[in-house]
Amino acid sequence: MEYLLKADVLTLHPDLPRAEAVLVSGERIRAVGSVEDLRGIAPQAEVLDFGDRILTPGLTDAHIHLVNYGFRLSQVNLEGCSSVAEVQQRLREYALQHPEGWIVGGGYTITELGLSDYPARGLLDEVIPDRPVLLYSRDLHSAWANSLALKTAGLTDSTPDPEGGELVRVNGLLTGYLLESASERVQASIPAPTWEETLKAARLAVKTMRDFGYTAVHTMAYEPADHLRALMHLEQQGELPLRVWACIPHTELEHAIGLGLYGGHGDRVKLGGVKFFLDGALGSQTAWMLAPGYQNPQATPMILDQPELIRERAEKALQHGFIPTVHAIGDQANRVLLDLYEELKPLADQKGLHLRLEHAQHLSPQDIVRFGELQVTASMQPVHLIGDARLVRELVPHLEDGTYAVRSLKQAGALLAFGSDGPVASPDPRLSFEAATKRLGLDGAPFSPQECLTAEETLWAHTRGPALAVGWEDYGIIREGARADFTLWDTLGGKREALTFPR
Numbered sequence: 001m002e003y004l005l006k007a008d009v010l011t012l013h014p015d016l017p018r019a020e021a022v023l024v025s026g027e028r029i030r031a032v033g034s035v036e037d038l039r040g041i042a043p044q045a046e047v048l049d050f051g052d053r054i055l056t057p058g059l060t061d062a063h064i065h066l067v068n069y070g071f072r073l074s075q076v077n078l079e080g081c082s083s084v085a086e087v088q089q090r091l092r093e094y095a096l097q098h099p100e101g102w103i104v105g106g107g108y109t110i111t112e113l114g115l116s117d118y119p120a121r122g123l124l125d126e127v128i129p130d131r132p133v134l135l136y137s138r139d140l141h142s143a144w145a146n147s148l149a150l151k152t153a154g155l156t157d158s159t160p161d162p163e164g165g166e167l168v169r170v171n172g173l174l175t176g177y178l179l180e181s182a183s184e185r186v187q188a189s190i191p192a193p194t195w196e197e198t199l200k201a202a203r204l205a206v207k208t209m210r211d212f213g214y215t216a217v218h219t220m221a222y223e224p225a226d227h228l229r230a231l232m233h234l235e236q237q238g239e240l241p242l243r244v245w246a247c248i249p250h251t252e253l254e255h256a257i258g259l260g261l262y263g264g265h266g267d268r269v270k271l272g273g274v275k276f277f278l279d280g281a282l283g284s285q286t287a288w289m290l291a292p293g294y295q296n297p298q299a300t301p302m303i304l305d306q307p308e309l310i311r312e313r314a315e316k317a318l319q320h321g322f323i324p325t326v327h328a329i330g331d332q333a334n335r336v337l338l339d340l341y342e343e344l345k346p347l348a349d350q351k352g353l354h355l356r357l358e359h360a361q362h363l364s365p366q367d368i369v370r371f372g373e374l375q376v377t378a379s380m381q382p383v384h385l386i387g388d389a390r391l392v393r394e395l396v397p398h399l400e401d402g403t404y405a406v407r408s409l410k411q412a413g414a415l416l417a418f419g420s421d422g423p424v425a426s427p428d429p430r431l432s433f434e435a436a437t438k439r440l441g442l443d444g445a446p447f448s449p450q451e452c453l454t455a456e457e458t459l460w461a462h463t464r465g466p467a468l469a470v471g472w473e474d475y476g477i478i479r480e481g482a483r484a485d486f487t488l489w490d491t492l493g494g495k496r497e498a499l500t501f502p503r
Helices: 035-041 065-070 085-099 148-150 184-186 194-212 227-237 248-258 307-319 331-351 363-374 384-395 397-402 406-412 429-438 453-459 464-469
Strands: 002-010 016-026 029-035 048-059 059-064 105-108 133-137 141-147 167-168 173-180 214-219 245-249 271-279 323-328 356-359 377-380 415-416 483-487 496-500
Touching: 002 035, 016 035, 029 035, 029 214, 035 059, 059 105, 059 415, 059 464, 065 105, 065 194, 065 214, 065 227, 085 105, 085 307, 133 148, 133 184, 141 184, 148 173, 167 184, 173 184, 194 214, 194 227, 214 227, 214 464, 214 483, 227 271, 245 248, 248 271, 248 307, 271 307, 271 464, 323 331, 331 356, 363 406, 377 406, 377 464, 384 397, 384 429, 429 453, 429 483, 429 496, 453 464, 453 496
Parallel strands: 002 048, 059 214, 105 133, 214 245, 245 271, 271 323, 323 356, 356 377, 377 415
Antiparallel strands: 002 016, 016 029, 048 483, 133 141, 141 173, 167 173, 483 496
16 A cells, blocks of 8 residues: 655655655655655555645654653652652652552652752651652662661661662661662562563553654663563564664673574564663762762762773674663763773774763763764753753752753764653653753753754754664655654644554
8 A cells, every 4th residue: 555645744864855745655665755746656645635744754762761661650750849748748649549569659859859968768657657668769870768668678777788879878877768779679679560560561651652753762771671571572462553672781691692682683673782871860969970070078979880891791792783872971971981982983883883872961072072083872861951950050060061962962973862761751752852942941041052952953863863873774764765654743843643654
């Protein structure tokens, strides 16, 4: 079956940036041009007339924890909480609606709660003393537990800190706040979801992303293996209307190689990346910063995966066709990773792979130009700056001009690929477009407005950029031979829907 799509077509192809129509045959684009020309090519094609609506390549979220996002949609949501009292009220309301078992959720930041230090478990015990509670910070790099959660996990004042984490204490006593890997000690006590619950979360996540207008995602590896298995199951059952580029944890690299897997393996769900974490995050004050660092002397910068380990295992990943996909937030972490990538670039070039840096959140000016020189993918989430603007001004004010420096990176020649990091932030593309084009914090104040992008530049970073980052040459562009995955807009950055073929 062939279709003639009439719309205001933004192709993202430099030779023909705009067109009147697209001819689709099966799952591929057969031709692009004027309505008259395409009717001459396929006079029997069914016409789909979208009037003055805008047709673009399908949106991609280039960084999401897809099934985790599906689970979070049914957990207690603390986004926007401006006080501990508001957290407590939401917990009460959630507990009434969900009267049994653990209470899990997240979305808060310490700064937005008006706190100058990590919150204590007693504040949670006041409202939920008889059920275990674990609440993740918005960046997922720290968590807040009540006393029963600590007890259930077997944590006491004498429990040593785990590698890559900290059980925050005051005067030697556990406060209930958990940094980085310490939260895993409590999470391990939560009953694992059943296979049916995991499938339900996967279906909800996929449907929500599709409703947002996405046709593809890059899902990161900060999730259990069952999450990837659930997506593959949906593909096998014909229930996956998204294309998925998936990462595996670097700890599983040898297992994957031993099974004969390689980068690019799969159909709608493709294995492509190997995920590392170099440092923590800004909101949890665990990101690795250059001097002068944080204004808060209580901040705890952390190195999670050691640079030497990343260097060794990233090389092995490249040799087997996997893209190293490394989380780096602080300006020191970004600099160290760029140094490693400079060593790895010859091998990446030989394999035809783009080295990839997740977040690139805080950068020194001299490091911005290196993204272009090394052709590194800057996988970024402009939507975070809405909430992070206040954090930057309070914690690292000297870094404002180098935070989410998307225009400077673009001008330097970096390959921009935008995502949400859901469930850290909502994947709603309206938020991403607004953040990238307006750069306003929650208080409405401009945040480094010289770094604003246009709507079309933001579109490119949500379509063609993510496709090129993972080697999908036939994706994120409207041209002959490309895949017929589209997003249809009323206005660019506004109301939209996904449109894929075959229908």
